[in-house]
Amino acid sequence: MLDSKIPEGPLAEKWTSHKNNINLVNPANKRLIDVIVVGTGLAGSSAAASLAEMGYNVKAFCFQDSPRRAHSIAAQGGINAAKNYQNDGDSVYRLFYDTIKGGDYRSREGNVHRLAEVSTSIIDQCVAQGVPFAREYGGLLDNRSFGGVQVSRTFYAKGQTGQQLLLGAYSALSRQISKGKVEMFTRHEMMDVVMVDGKCRGIIARNLITGELERHAAHAVVLASGGYGNVFFLSTNAMGSNVSASWKAHKKGAFMANPCFTQIHPTCIPVSGEHQSKLTLMSESLRNDGRIWVPAKKEDAEAIRKGTLQAIEIAEEDRDYYLERRYPAFGNLVPRDVASRAAKERCDAGFGVNETGEAVFLDYASAIERYGKTEANIRGLKNPAASEITELGKQVVKAKYGNLFDMYKQIAADDPYETPMKIYPAVHYTMGGLWVDYNLMTSVPGLYAAGEANFSDHGANRLGASALMQGLADGYFVLPYTIGDFLSQDIRTGEISSDSTEFVAAEKEVKERINHLINNNGTKPVDEFHRRLGRIMWDECGMSRSAEGLKKAIEDIRALRDEFWRDVRVPGSDDGFNPELDKAGRVADFLELGELMCKDALERNESCGGHFREEYQTPEGEALRDDTDFTFVSAWEFTGDPKESKLHKEDLKFENIELKQRSYK
């Protein structure tokens, strides 16, 4: 049984008392300690900046050409915080409760409460850094609502919140780089972690421009390398987002927790063809004002698919606002897993609205009218014409969601101000990740995981606007304190040498793998394998899963992996800039991870959050949890082959919240 090391004591006092009792490293000693941070998204940048401010010597790594490009930049909608500025009854407890419930009771109470506690500091910190959040006319911060909650606690910067928060963290990081406290390595990829005497003491990195391998030693290593949604090939992740840093750590002893917990986001632009390389998210914030529907009559849906009928020609009474129908209490703002499954259910039943039958409408007509009327009142217009109201309404919608509407228009070649958008669920986020304890340390001493790379806070389903919150909470306010507990043992260790046999051996192993890929002389490009893996994962380990399908997927992935190593073609050489080689290494790791995800999904004989097993559902088609047998975290230990991975369980204890069937009706 795994020990999460959650501190004793009442829930609301755990974090405070833990901080009071944790071992500290004094400022003079911090200067003698080196920390490596891999990844420069919200978690990585904020951790690197904070650790450097505290006095540690930090080396930070990213594979992009600048730390500012990490994929946190693409987060759109917002960041949650229990500020209760709107006076709508929000509190730390309510944010905690919503997150546990939203996660379908598969996350840790202690961690989630801490997240809710520090959420308010994040907003203060970001404003002090000059992050330009949206404001009301009085000059104070504005909020909006996200799925799965009944309060307005989401802070935002138009549809570019992730960009603004990341640039804030990047500026804090840049300040430390200028002071020489952080040494920044861009266009560098972590190839492996290095273990010395049972502790993680460094990494092997590859300079992606020269191809050179480098040994970097440190007293501790923080992985903030993001999630693994790209195992599905098509996802909202950036093209370079990968699992490799986490997977290498997994193969060196770090447990992988709940790998099958994947978030399928309900509002993405549907797939347009075989050439597609990625999917684009339409922010959840659009569900604040947009209404989701499909035609109520099958013949209408068929006519729309054929192009003989337009959405706006369908009368109000012939539309099925299925989320409002099924979930009257939360309506269009049900959590993501629920909204995604409901879209799939309608499309599978034959009501889809694009050529492939895999799309539903997201409609702004009524929001435009509602905002238009309010705006007309504000301006004192008497008896405005309908066209005038529509025009005013469009202006309000443009101010709130303009960049998202523009993006949609660009990709779909359709004007969402005039006709409803077409959307469909797509892979977006991974709740699973490296197992960490309360200190965010993995099962490997000295190896930490922060942000999406760890598994700890979102259970089986993450609520919207909580990823940004968790990334910054981990990096600014949790890890910089908790890492001291481990590093306090190292004040007399002195510099770690990168010339030890362990480093030499690790570098040799990396070198051999690269040589193998370069000299393989196969016939098929890397992308072909990645696409095929993605298809298997989406079909069998996507929005719904079955024992039979998962067993088949495991066999198919193993066969594909063999074929990859036999027949992949990696052009060019290993001594220069070679993006195909970088990609090959990442896909090789996805081919192993995919199998573990299917195995995890197969072992979890229940439905919860994003994990929906067809065999386990209520008569109404909702996820049916099994709290008697599955109230635990699955933590997998690598034993040489994903097939033989060993399951460790961490029991989830609920002392403050009563486990209930999640209902948004």
Add this chain to the structure above:
Amino acid sequence: MDLTLNVWRQNGPEDKGHMETYPVSGVSPDMSFLEMMDMLNDQIIRDGGDPVAFDHDCREGICGMCSMFINGEAHGPGRGVTTCQLHMRSFKDGDSITIEPWRASAFPVVKDLAVDRSAFDRIIQSGGYISVNTSGETLDANAIPVPKPQADEAFSAATCIGCGACVATCKNASAMLFVSAKVSQFALLPQGQPERASRVKRMVDQMDEEGFGNCTNTGACAVECPKGIDLSNIARMNRDFLKASADSE
């Protein structure tokens, strides 16, 4: 669609580089420009050749990594879009398309269409931040009210994605639009006031040191900027720079 691509090939910063012609066929109008490039590379790899290196990541117009100079325009035809958001429906069957990297001495070519934009990072490191530690022990966020028009303007400046299209477009390879966007964001906010003068001086000095050219107010940068960063930011930076220089002398 069938197209002819004229692509810049350059094996590293020391190589002289040359244009090479590739025919591609079966391009769908729904493809993004980069998906068309994926198709080209797939073809090259299967034929045993060396694929075209180019930078890209998020493919939704926000990371700022993609950077192609297409038919003489940064990020190609169309306004307000990055290369990854440009779709093939902007081109016609039979078109010839010329694809080059950003060209500026401060952005040396890494390979083919990928360039080194680390100069931008160094400019930010020289002062593009507010010096506040990340303790979280700051004022309550709402203790610093910011009038909405000012907050909105600061936000607009802050939406710069650091792609470098402004530099690639400018006949002098000036980085004024990029630098002024960051200077303006902080100049417009109360939090940015204490370091306002030193920030602009340090950032402009670093910009000059990196070898970017001067601004001659042509305004092409703002036209090609995928995020619509406004020229008025440059005017604001110039005012701040003059004032800071005068005050310090």
